[in-house]
Amino acid sequence: MKKIFALALCAVMMLSVLAGCGGNKNDAPADNTPAQNEPAAPAENTPDAPEAGGTIGVCIYQFTDAFMTTYRNALQEILEGKGYQVTVVDGANDQAKQNEQINTFITQGVDALIINPVMTSAADQIISTVKNAGIPTVLINREPTAEQMAVYDKLVYVGCDAAQSGTFQGELILDTANKGDINGDGKVSYIMVQGDPENIDAQLRTEYSVKALKDAGVEVEELNLTRGDWMRERGQEIVANDLAQFGAQVEVVFCNNDDMAIGALQSIQAAGRKVNEDIYLVGVDALDAALNEVSNGNMTGTVLNDAVGQATAAVEQMELLLGGKTYASGEQSVYVDYVKVTPDNVKDFMG
């Protein structure tokens, strides 16, 4: 008896599904059937035909971040150039605020999201929100793990391999005349000015810059490691304190990014030190200010973090998602290469 009831229920459900299909808004009303030889009207909402001028929400972790400013400007220009309506919002380094911004974009019915998370640790929550809303999403700049991304197949990460930038920073020091050992005591004594340590870029640049020296057989000594959260003023403060404390012992200043390196340079100069003579200084990003200092000999080198390349790749991936592409787990990271910048090639990067 139970079985018969279940079968009957199934039949009723199937009928209602079919009836639902009949109500599809793409079906032409009976009295308005196009004449036989007229071309069929283009289908609406087909996955491989994204509407020109769709709406895109872009969430940036913090507008005051120098590198992300270059990046977001590039994103906005590329998207607007392609006819999208773009809204870019500032998370003000506050994950709760960014969560609200994501929810607002979802309520507004954006076609796709591009998100630079405030906290990598919030990735699970962000991914489940966009998945529940079914919004195609490109994450940028702060990379979640492959496992975190695997839960949603309309999600992709565009960024760079953070370890590579650290290795390049180490190589910039290895390429100097004395491989960083200015005072010839057989070891390279350095200070590390770290970005926000919650972020994989900060973790891996810190690790791989020093690893490159060790792998080349160079002995290292860490005098200090301090978080500067990517900000210029913090770089300045930290390096002023470290130079006051360790003085001539400091041979290398590793900064996880250029904005902190520019701050560091101010303190190096204020302390009467001279880059490439009695101290080395490296950053990452290739901000215009850093390119100037590399070319003037006030920074040993930097590493191009290709904002335009990443913005271009992010928009490309977004359009693939809008076209219906889905991603297999383990294939959800798209990388753009870093490039080493030295006095020899710096002109190639200057505007």
Ligand code: GAL
């Ligand atoms: C890094 C960049 C930093 C900062 C950070 C923000 O890739 O080098 O300058 O922008 O991203 O997450």
